[in-house]
Amino acid sequence: MDRMRVMHFADRLFNQIDEPVWRIRAISHSHAVAALAALLARRRGLNVELAAICGYLHDLAAFERCSYEEHAFLGAERAVEVLRELGETDEKILACVRSAVLRHDDLDKTDGQMDEVLKDADLLDNAQMKARKDLRPVEAERLQRVYIELGIRQEL
Numbered sequence: 001m002d003r004m005r006v007m008h009f010a011d012r013l014f015n016q017i018d019e020p021v022w023r024i025r026a027i028s029h030s031h032a033v034a035a036l037a038a039l040l041a042r043r044r045g046l047n048v049e050l051a052a053i054c055g056y057l058h059d060l061a062a063f064e065r066c067s068y069e070e071h072a073f074l075g076a077e078r079a080v081e082v083l084r085e086l087g088e089t090d091e092k093i094l095a096c097v098r099s100a101v102l103r104h105d106d107l108d109k110t111d112g113q114m115d116e117v118l119k120d121a122d123l124l125d126n127a128q129m130k131a132r133k134d135l136r137p138v139e140a141e142r143l144q145r146v147y148i149e150l151g152i153r154q155e156l
């Protein structure tokens, strides 16, 4: 599965969101997280296409329902459904995306490599919207680790 097909499919879904705030957030955040996940995957020697796909789909359940409640749990199956609809049949790929989406809010745990790529990419984008004081300790600690990994010297 290549990321462009997923991007176009996801964009079509996002453009159908009635609420303008959610629609804009869906498009901007999903594209940002996909790009950041691809970057981190390249840095960590992982599958770049798959990382971007996780990024595009990770919050789909939230954006389609305009609610973050249980969105990781619901989104895991929703992401798999989308990929199957696009013709993906490789169960390893589907399991990888399902796992990453399911766990993307578990910032206090260390999971599989692709799970961690998605968590970090999501955090990098979310953190841009927040002042340092508004970051939870678990976010600040993880963000610091990612900045160090990327060679970014920044006082949090």
Ligand SMILES: [Fe+2]
Pocket: 058, 059, 062, 071, 072, 104, 105
């Ligand atoms: Fe999320």
Ligand SMILES: [Fe+2]
Pocket: 029, 033, 058, 059, 122
């Ligand atoms: Fe997100």
